[in-house]
Amino acid sequence: MKRTIQGALAAGAVVAAGLLLRDVPASLGRRPSGERAERVLRSPQFHDGAFRNSEPGATVPSAPSLKIIRSMVAERETRRPSGPVPLVTAAPSRPERTGLDVVWYGHSTVLAEIEGRRVLLDPIWSERPSPVRFLGPRRLHPTPVPLSALPPIDAVVISHDHYDHLDMPTVRVLSRTHSASFLVPLGIGAHLERWGVPPSRIVELDWEEEAQVAGLRFTATAARHFSGRTLRRNDTLWGSWAIAGDRHRVFYGGDSGYFDGFAGIGAAHGPFDLTLMPIGAYSDNWPDVHMTPEQAVAAHLDVGGGLLLPVHWATFNLAPHSWAEPADRLWREAKARDVEIVVPRPGEPLNVSAPPPVDGWWQTLA
Template identity: 35%
Template structure:
């Protein structure tokens, strides 16, 4: 009996410590939010659709995801990379560096940006789950220079990672997020004066730079409760460039709406991965990604949300191969860099390899 009590006490203490970790902080959103897509304490999508369309039980879906056999869903060999030394970049060079999944570093007109950085050994509330593919997690906080603007599209674990944010804290000058997401940063010790939250179609302006917070068709939540904070995308507009970071989003009319409001883009970073017939409205298939690119009128497409984590049942290389196939004879340029490879924003004839094909 004493041994059981000791074990039970240890479990309770560990559980209390675990649940009180900073990463599990609850968001704080004022009840006075003035938004036409905020109701009774929850945000909602531009078009309300079910997150899950499958009739299969949640327990059954989880079991199938964890224990099911998905052919080539995890690479058999390390993901190749070409690590750019961010500390040695020419400050005048306009550059984007993909860090795998949805994490990006960008240097644009002498401003530095970091979008949805996740450098941890897992992107999940459960330790040792949702771990990065071997070879895909090549950057650490020590590799990152001073960041003028940290942009977070939404609060899911594969986009908002506490250990990464905490390690970068002293390098970040400004934080821009959709409504509610900034409250995590305040609880994590960031000065409230450097945190800028906004609703869809709001904007943050500084000097010759404007960061627009735009819509997305997705959801939010880090544990059991969903949609307490807003999700979104970003349009970064300077005197010479227009770059769009789509975050996570299903396909919808908001892409055309964004282009109608802001005009066409030089580069659109669009999600292309983790799609599934069970959740068709919150992630895009490669074919829908192509349609979104057309709606945005972008000159170049950079596929995102792939090649680092297994969050669905498709082969890990399928998103890149499918978008490559469907992008033939399109008006935009498809960019498929290696993780860590530098993209010259102003070099419109820069070419990239079909690096994933060697694993097919």
Template identity: 40%
Template sequence: MTLFSRVLALACLLAVSFGLVACSVRAGNPGVGPRSAQLGDDGLFRNVADPSDRPTAGTWAIWSRLLFETKEGAVPVDAIPVRRIDRAMLDALDPNANHIVRLGHSSHLLKLRGQYWLIDPVFSDRVSPVQWAGPKRFHAPPLSLQELPPITGLILSHDHYDHLDEGTIAYLRERVQRYFVPLGLRARLQDMGVDPKRVEELDWWQGSSHAGVQLTAAPAHHFSGRTLFDRNSTLWASWLIQSGDERIFYSGDSGYFAGFKTIGERFNRIDIALMENGAYDNYWPSVHMSPEETVQAFKDLGARQLYLVHNSTFNLAFHTWQDPLNRVADIAEREGLPLATPEIGEVLTVGQPRQNQRWWKDLR
């Protein structure tokens, strides 16, 4: 790879995944409604102040590392196992239960008591402003966009490219009944061709319901932005999804913070927690959790089962691709924690017993 192409790819990576290079020029806030407690006088969103926050490394330090440090083991040599699924298999799932299908990274298809929902769906080959540069998928999705059933609801956690994928949204825009997003993302979706009347924006702790599913946007400790010029112009969130008597928590992207304990206390019972576990680094310690912090956040929530997301699909950091899985699995085994590390395409039925496997154990 030439130096020019490497710089270009790394620029895409920065814009895509972290937005770590801040710029003095700020874009206006796109379409935010009533004033949020998270919105500063400068028109930018911010995290709740946390004394345990650790600073992100400087711009030059990050760029130098990305340009000159060689990654070891960040991309799998062997094929990631993918369980192919189709519409018939999905429709055969018990319509009275809640099912979670892992599509890859943080993307999930939910079948909630017979109706289909999506979380942060990304079907494109790359998470990038362009499809000819930037982080490329390790594996294909377990089903194609064209094979998806009609979608009752779509939930977004924030606007980074590995969570908000324009190609996927463009295809789905007429196939989704309703979108649930943090503040500011209605305008993003409208720019992608989505009817804004179908989009419901929520601030932290605001709730809504649709087709029998109750949703609450909850705090996360992260940031937003799709370019170097619009950092924190939209909000980020975690989500609590209740279908019937069962509650599913999705962390979105987040550093570890005291808010996980608050969320656990507020919701009292969480049946399964889909927790970020990947893309961490000591150069950006407060926007992504280390594996040990992921476990602590799960304990803070008081959830019944830990389900790992945000790994095994894209190369977004310097750790090996297996490291997030190994470190949490070791802790879970040592402490007897109820862990789920499903293969891509695997279906997990909430509340049903399953035998967890280290499917990555023998892969390079």
């Protein structure tokens, strides 16, 4: 009897492991081939077998050093909120045909409603940004609304293929339940095709290429970052995005570090009513590929931004800094440089023409 029980437990463990790991090969994505690979090879950003930044810089090490591991472990409690993050769970209202509204769902996931069209940026509804369901940083707050509660989406925009920005389970659901086009930097279309997105709905762009989708103009713009879903890096391009309607313009900084190219983006595609700028996951160990809050304010001014909404913070623990530090530093720098910002709770709908005052809600959780 004992051996029977042990055998059953062992078999159950094998089945459980198989279920947990079954999606890992697909989640890794696929390298570009055919026409997608030919476009990669023709890109001015691709040389010596990989995509390159216009300004070289240090990236996050693929094998973290003991120093980095120690910094991530030290003062662990300060790197998570002290209580539940306040969420707004109401569904957004129908977008106005002439307005600009936005909902930040956490991390870099934003629903922008531009003149009646809905654009979803870097959506991730998974519990962890990882190819493995039981490993990787876990959410620090739930998603404000279930994925099924989203209104009809016209376009999905991806900045690059890191797991916290390109989430396979979320993409698969959106592909089945919405008719949206997916706008991505070069090479990422191969991932989407492997996950079941029809090729006719995939729009791959190099920097400074543009496409008209649902009455909006999407331009892939430069960024200073890197890519990769395995130890192999930079087979796919990364970028920021300029999105323009007839009356309103939005700039999304992606996961970029600060670089001189922001001024050129502003000159070519700005000014912008709203900028979505990353403010978290910075570290002295990788100073060139993630902006500090102060650099986010500088980038906002470079591109000619009106209102700044911070993203890439509060949801996943990805760097040694404390949980509330990015928003505190952003607020202080914005005051010093007379920049208008809005720091919404996850899920809170905002009208860009009438943003609420900053109330420091995160400070009670520091």
